Amino acid sequence: MHDLYPSRHAATPEMLERHDAVVHGQWTGSAPISELQAAQFERDGYIILEDLFSDEEVAFLQRAAGTLLADPADLNAETIVTEPRGDEIRSIFEIHRQSAVMARLAADARLADVARFLLGDEVYIHQSRLNYKPGFRGKEFYWHSDFETWHVEDGMPRMRALSMSVLLAENTPHNGPLMLIPGSHRTYLTCVGETPDDHYLSSLKRQEYGVPDEHSLAELAHWHGIVSPTGKPGTVILFDCNLMHGSNGNITPFPRTNAFLVYNAVSNRLGKPFGVDKPRPWFLADRGEPAPLAVESGPLIEAAPA
Amino acid sequence: MHDLYPSRHAATPEMLERHDAVVHGQWTGSAPISELQAAQFERDGYIILEDLFSDEEVAFLQRAAGTLLADPADLNAETIVTEPRGDEIRSIFEIHRQSAVMARLAADARLADVARFLLGDEVYIHQSRLNYKPGFRGKEFYWHSDFETWHVEDGMPRMRALSMSVLLAENTPHNGPLMLIPGSHRTYLTCVGETPDDHYLSSLKRQEYGVPDEHSLAELAHWHGIVSPTGKPGTVILFDCNLMHGSNGNITPFPRTNAFLVYNAVSNRLGKPFGVDKPRPWFLADRGEPAPLAVESGPLIEAAPA
Numbered sequence: 366m367h368d369l370y371p372s373r374h375a376a377t378p379e380m381l382e383r384h385d386a387v388v389h390g391q392w393t394g395s396a397p398i399s400e401l402q403a404a405q406f407e408r409d410g411y412i413i414l415e416d417l418f419s420d421e422e423v424a425f426l427q428r429a430a431g432t433l434l435a436d437p438a439d440l441n442a443e444t445i446v447t448e449p450r451g452d453e454i455r456s457i458f459e460i461h462r463q464s465a466v467m468a469r470l471a472a473d474a475r476l477a478d479v480a481r482f483l484l485g486d487e488v489y490i491h492q493s494r495l496n497y498k499p500g501f502r503g504k505e506f507y508w509h510s511d512f513e514t515w516h517v518e519d520g521m522p523r524m525r526a527l528s529m530s531v532l533l534a535e536n537t538p539h540n541g542p543l544m545l546i547p548g549s550h551r552t553y554l555t556c557v558g559e560t561p562d563d564h565y566l567s568s569l570k571r572q573e574y575g576v577p578d579e580h581s582l583a584e585l586a587h588w589h590g591i592v593s594p595t596g597k598p599g600t601v602i603l604f605d606c607n608l609m610h611g612s613n614g615n616i617t618p619f620p621r622t623n624a625f626l627v628y629n630a631v632s633n634r635l636g637k638p639f640g641v642d643k644p645r646p647w648f649l650a651d652r653g654e655p656a657p658l659a660v661e662s663g664p665l666i667e668a669a670p671a
Numbered sequence: 672m673h674d675l676y677p678s679r680h681a682a683t684p685e686m687l688e689r690h691d692a693v694v695h696g697q698w699t700g701s702a703p704i705s706e707l708q709a710a711q712f713e714r715d716g717y718i719i720l721e722d723l724f725s726d727e728e729v730a731f732l733q734r735a736a737g738t739l740l741a742d743p744a745d746l747n748a749e750t751i752v753t754e755p756r757g758d759e760i761r762s763i764f765e766i767h768r769q770s771a772v773m774a775r776l777a778a779d780a781r782l783a784d785v786a787r788f789l790l791g792d793e794v795y796i797h798q799s800r801l802n803y804k805p806g807f808r809g810k811e812f813y814w815h816s817d818f819e820t821w822h823v824e825d826g827m828p829r830m831r832a833l834s835m836s837v838l839l840a841e842n843t844p845h846n847g848p849l850m851l852i853p854g855s856h857r858t859y860l861t862c863v864g865e866t867p868d869d870h871y872l873s874s875l876k877r878q879e880y881g882v883p884d885e886h887s888l889a890e891l892a893h894w895h896g897i898v899s900p901t902g903k904p905g906t907v908i909l910f911d912c913n914l915m916h917g918s919n920g921n922i923t924p925f926p927r928t929n930a931f932l933v934y935n936a937v938s939n940r941l942g943k944p945f946g947v948d949k950p951r952p953w954f955l956a957d958r959g960e961p962a963p964l965a966v967e968s969g970p971l972i973e974a975a976p977a
Binding site (some may be wrong): 383441500501505507508538539541544581582583587591593611612613614615616617618619 | 897
């Protein structure tokens with residue numbers, strides 16, 4: 366297959382044109398977001414959805430997250446990533462298959478229908494995780510486009526995926542919130558160098574390959590600026606797969622937690638990776654025949670009796 | 672001398688009462704700041720002074736800072752501190768004795784008269800430095816009270832000193848700006864453990880002793896919150912010597928530079944350190960007989976002909 370988005374091949378970085386739509390669906394009055402929100406997503410590459418969930422639902426999700434972080438012994442050890450220097454959990458992957466609550470969240474109409482509209486297709490979960498940035502010593506996460514990695518290392522052919530970060534703790538300007546470069550999703554910034562085998566083992570802790578160069582990052586940030594959406598628990602930050610993002614460290618006492626869900630169009634299923642021989646493992650990228658997500662409506666309800 | 676502010680002696684931290692005034696001068700209509708600003712400094716432990724300097728003066732200071740950072744060969748090598756892992760300059764100390772422009776800045780009436788009023792005394796420069804936090808890889812600076820270190824390691828007897836950070840680059844919420852815990856200056860938080868000799872050699876890069884404990888920091892931050900003053904170049908952040916502060920790392924392309932001046936009351940000159948045998952070196956703390964700063968009025972003017 367001709368590679369529309371080559372990366373990690375050349376000695377110098379390039380800013381390539383995006384060949385895919387940003388909003389793949391056609392907006393009508395029955396769309397799950399407003400026309401303005403769709404236009405914002407098209408222009409900026411992200412939107413913020415507030416007050417989607419009730420206080421009870423947010424508390425329910427927070428309890429579920431707390432249980433996952435507190436009892437990792439019940440989880441598949443492979444899916445747990447710890448801080449670069451330490452045992453503290455940084456991410457738990459594949460939460461939609463390890464937690465009934467997170468599975469229900471991923472299938473929730475308030476999220477999944479937005480993904481279906483923006484991607485103009487049925488969707489499935491390409492990747493899910495619970496992120497935890499501890500207080501006092503949370504490490505930074507350097508700038509990257511998710512799509513660059515998903516394309517090169519996982520074989521995602523086109524830009525027809527998006528991420529949703531469901532905040533489970535308050536994001537303030539101080540506790541290392543997500544930083545986005547609005548509008549950067551329109552440019553595909555290639556990275557230099559090749560990718561070693563099993564790169565994922567270290568890259569989840571500290572990225573060394575597939576890292577954008579400083580000169581191009583400075584250009585993007587000077588053109589577009591940087592934003593840090595902040596918000597209370599329950600806020601959803603929804604962003605395009607090719608939006609440049611990162612986060613600073615966190616020395617505040619306030620940890621940061623979110624449930625992170627990546628929706629991919631079923632027509633955009635993974636093939637052979639474009640830059641490595643061996644694809645990354647199952648818990649980072651669903652490589653199976655995609656089954657369209659069965660969307661569920663109504664409130665998230667605690668399954669277990671009180 | 673009885674130690675009013677013992678620290679690094681005990682196995683558990685304590686929150687001790689402050690025994691010194693915050694605003695040592697008596698406000699009158701001829702004070703160099705407003706009555707409201709004096710009350711804010713008393714309550715919060717900091718104030719922001721904006722538009723003190725003209726655009727030309729700010730550009731003049733920025734050029735002087737650029738020269739210091741670009742030509743460190745002309746400086747005393749002892750006064751230069753680099754990043755923990757790298758050669759990039761993080762701080763240059765003793766700038767008021769190594770740069771005529773910085774000496775003039777320190778003596779400027781718009782700064783020095785505010786220090787003289789708040790400290791209720793003639794003042795001298797206890798410490799000065801140029802701070803540079805590079806883009807992309809600027810490291811965090813963990814929470815600390817300056818006074819705790821100045822007392823334990825330098826022998827500053829009382830809380831009658833203050834710091835001014837003159838911003839020489841824009842501080843945004845994203846590029847690792849100063850974070851303050853307003854009101855924390857009223858509490859003296861002791862640190863646990865003892866201080867090794869020549870601790871300063873590593874502590875300027877990464878603090879290991881004199882570090883506040885997480886439990887107390889969390890209490891202070893929950894009580895008082897956290898603020899990050901942001902502002903354009905030329906903005907002055909003025910804060911009490913005992914205010915708890917720190918800063919996150921900086922992955923943005925935007926570096927952060929400031930000229931940092933510590934004014935101490937001449938009546939508060941340094942004695943024998945309260946927690947170590949050997950005081951820190953000359954460029955971190957002026958140990959001489961303090962000469963009252965000769966305040967200079969009028970604009971900062973480029974000394975060299977155009």
